[in-house]
Amino acid sequence: MGQAQAAPEPSLYLNGNSIKLPEKITMSNNSVMIPIRVVSEELGYKVGWNGKAKTVTIYNDSKRLNLTVNQKTAKVNNKEVLLDVTPIVKAGSTLVPLRFVGQNMGLTVEWDKDTKSVYLFTADESSPDVVPPTAGTPSGEDANGGRDTSSDGTNHNENSEDAHITDFSFMNNQLHIASDYNVKPKIMTMTDPDRVVIDLPGTIFSDTFYEKFGFSDGGQGEMLITDYPDVQRIRFAMFSNDPNTVRFVIDANYALQAEVATNDQGLTTISLIPGTGTGSGGEPMKPTKPDGKYAVVIDAGHGDHDSGAVSIKKRYEKDFNLALSLKVSELLRQDDRFHVVLSREDDTFVELSDRAKIANELAADLFVSIHANSIKDKPSVTGTETYYWRSASKAFADTMHEHLVEGTQFKDRGVRKADHHVTRETKMPAILLEVGYLTNEYDESQLFDEQFQARVAENIVKGIQDYLGLL
Secondary structure, eight states: OOOOOOOOOOEEEETTEEEOOSSOOEEETTEEEEEHHHHHHHTTOEEEEETTTTEEEEEOSSOEEEEETTOSEEEETTEEEEOSSOOEEETTEEEEEHHHHHHHTTOEEEEETTTTEEEEEOTTSOOOOOSOGGGOSSSSSOTTTTOOBOTTOOBSOOOTTSEEEEEEEEETTEEEEEESSOOOOEEEEETTTTEEEEEEETEEEOHHHHHHHOOOTTSOEEEEOOSOTTEEEEEEEEOTTOTTEEEEEEEESSOEEEEEEEOTTSEEEEEEEEOSOOBTTBOOOOOOOOTTSEEEEEEEOOBTTBOOOBOTTSOBHHHHHHHHHHHHHHHHHTSTTEEEEESOSSSOOOOHHHHHHHHHHHTOSEEEEEEEEOOTTOTTOOOEEEEEOSGGGHHHHHHHHHHHHHHHOSOEEEEEEOOOHHHHHOSSOEEEEEEEETTSHHHHHHHTOHHHHHHHHHHHHHHHHHHTTOO
């Protein structure tokens, strides 16, 4: 069954870290507009707002910026500056032109139109790759940065003090880069798409490197990786924003951490480790996805001290969620087309971030989170709901809901869009099932009935099979 691709949500990164925005990045007269308060406060600036004059002031010990809504003239340390686009107010946030931020707050600014992402870097940080793998170039502009190169990308403007990159290889999930003397690399890990960016300042490619690996007319090179499931390919070029920096980009299949080691012979080794961090409960075990099987993660909501909702007979949602999840997994495991992973198999607590992480590291095909609903002081409310967040998950939600309602035989409360962590942060089609209402007398009596659970589990399995075209 075909799946629609979700349109990328505009996002903002500062030194590689995602910044939560009160208002989406927007366009005004072909200029990118960003919320100035968020950026300013992240950089340590103070922000003042004069509602009557509609003027925002951004300042620190050495710089003071004054901008007025709908006026093209701003002031930088009392010197007038002409803006390309006037500041605007949207949903209570003051949006200013991205170019103004870069020019007057000492930042390197890059805009990725394909992923609708803004990347901001302070002077001491490395600039990231901002082009998805399909673009075939490791930077958002000419990767040679306007340097004098021949058609094969050979550098004709060498600085004798630069280190020369002479060779590289990839094996055992390690990227090895050889140079004629030691270089301290700068590493960035990026998402959407997942990749690791390695910048080597004060370096250029040697002639032997050009001869061995070859470059496109645009001065780009790449090596496809087929033997390691974590990595798609490695790209390399001179970085456009710094004419004396070699850039390598590792295009990954999911989020990777990078550890760097160097030796005194000029060898830099970047070791790749799956995952992006740990929750408070520690590092979850990374499951293995067997070849030729559909990987499905069944997520039993809540657990341990997190009971979830409490029913009218003082029974816990966490117990229902686990019981149904175990029944679903047991049925799926009887079908040798599936590899099944449970986020929890007993009454333990798993962080929401770790539930999503388990699925992402597995590169699962589907994610199903099982819950029961409740509503305070409204015992008459009954029924079954299916939730999704990303548009790529809607087809799965629609298919599953049809089978789920057939299994519960409760009131059909429809397919709904809602922002749940586990359906937002997972990278595969992901849904959350609210099977019935623990605060409704009839629903509750059914939810803890073994025959009811068996019937619902069977229909959840049918929903998975139907969506994958296996019925």
